[in-house]
Amino acid sequence: MNILLVEDDDAVAEFIGAELVRAGCGLTRCDNGDQGYATACNETFDVWVVDRMLPGRDGLTLIRDLRQAGKTTPVLVLSALGEVDDRVQGLHSGADDYLAKPFSMDELLARLQVLHRRATSSSEVATSLQVADMVMDLLQQRVVRDGQLIPLQPREYKLLEYLMRHAGQVVTRAMLLQHVWGYNFDPQTNVIDVHISRLRQKIDKDFATPLLATVRGAGYRLGAGED
């Protein structure tokens, strides 16, 4: 994965950069908005990671300008502001995802992979999803594993659908809350874990190989890991 990091804070850039390189990503870094714009226009990247506050051209303006210039590369916005409506503003200006500092590297990597996969996956509309011996029929909204129909509640279905769409990738709790429940918030307890364990009861309990794994400190992964 080839990443452009536009971040003015050297300490943060160095830290993120080192972690991304360790995770096997290609990295180019710019320390101001104007340089970031020029680099993004001239080179091709899989994902841009843009800080909200930048000298020169600020992060949101940079994204808006790039979108107006016809660039469609997925963007993840980083923000240290911790301000309430940052996320909304960020998404309005054309960002694809948003992460408030500080974040765990696992959260960042998980989100970058999702963005990258979304951009590279075929745009044709799938009618079914498959992970190992489990198949989800998106039209009839049915899940069958090893020939056995698995009855699911609507929310469990949505949860499984999201996990299946991101099979093999680490999905964080925040991502699940955001995409399955539609709210971006910070639960005080691991309320998500209870939902996951219920889902696990249905899809894994009666089968030899468990599909839904917990990745400690990060989140969950359905199916075998990609790496």
Next chain:
Amino acid sequence: MQAHKVISSLTFRYIARYLLVLSATVFLVVVGMYSIYSYNYFSELSQSIVDEEETLQLIYDGQGLPGVRQYVEDQGKISIADHFYYLVTDVEGTKLAGDLPQASAYREFDGGWLGFELALLEWGESVDVEFLAREVALGEDYRVVVARSFEQAVAQGRLVLHTLVRTMLVTIVLGLVGGYFAAARSLQRFEWLGREMSRIVRGDPSQRIDADAEKGQVRELAGVINRMLDQIEALMHGVRSVSDNIAHDLRTPLARLRNQLSQLAHDLSEQDANRVEDLIADCDALLASFNAVLRISALEAGSRFSGETEVDLGQLLRDVVELYEPLAQEKSIDLQLATLPSAHCLGEADLLFQLFANVLDNAIKYTPASGLVSVSLERNSARAGHRIVIADSGPGISAEHWKDVFRRFYRVEPSRSALPGHGLGLSMAQAIAHYHGGTVDLEDNQPGLRVLIELA
């Protein structure tokens, strides 16, 4: 206004004390003057008796006993109220002349002076009258008692005393009534000040006492209090920004530590990795606390929500309850929801979700197994808004802690060690409610806790 409060007020006590001192002073002055008057009166009275005895002596020297008898009879016929009374006896005590009875119950004083009471007919009625008298020898064979009533002085004294007592009573009563109203008025002003202050302390510390309509000391006092509030607010702000700075500055090194631990865990054996994972979980909890503190500060420092997005509160509550339903089921808690078909308010859905989730999370956490948690949405017509009540059947929180639990990191004692949590949930809930122009209040659910969330 309650009377006992006025009476025990400082102003009233001061006025009462002043009245007491004033009355005592007046009383002492009058008693002093009365003593002087009495002394002079009795001096004159006794002098007149001595003079009269000298007259009798002269008469006796010139005319003997018959002259004295004649004189005494003549004097008895004078019809003035205040005349002398006489008793002439021989040495054995046998009455020879005079209008006093022979054997009166005398009280003897120094210098041959006597005092007695005698019933006299006055206006046809028998009245006990006080007399001052003196007995002297008349030649060698006779004795004479000359008495004069001092009833007049006693009556005058009584009149003066009565007048004085009545005047003083009226003064005291009027003074107390006036003092009561003066004290009530000043108490009213001070109670107003007190109410204003507690309103500010309880509610929004950035408010000030509006004392433009006040005069004098109350206005001065209000000014001083306002300046004090300015300082308190500045200090509070300072403390908060210090804690914010700490949280902010520690986040980056902590995140780095966490990520390095995470890298370390990859390279370790499974057993060691598990121990590192526990450290990572601790880091995550710390980071979550720091993030929550900074979010609360951002909410409190920022301006109120001014967006146009409308939130369907019913749907939002259904989503929150649905998210927490499995958690409740795990503890066999009956989670009930009562919503309204269309209840919209302006706000940010993510934040309101966070608010309800925090409160519901607490409710489920503190309710024992097989308990009851209910979420209900009502229209609050008085405030033209909505009220969300989240009630549980847990141990509740005693009223003395109701204010404290909204403070950052405050946790009621038993749960501090027993249950996980960073003590920021209700602070965050309140910050979000305030951000939306609403409030969060606590009530006793008997048993359990009721959390009342008012939204515009």
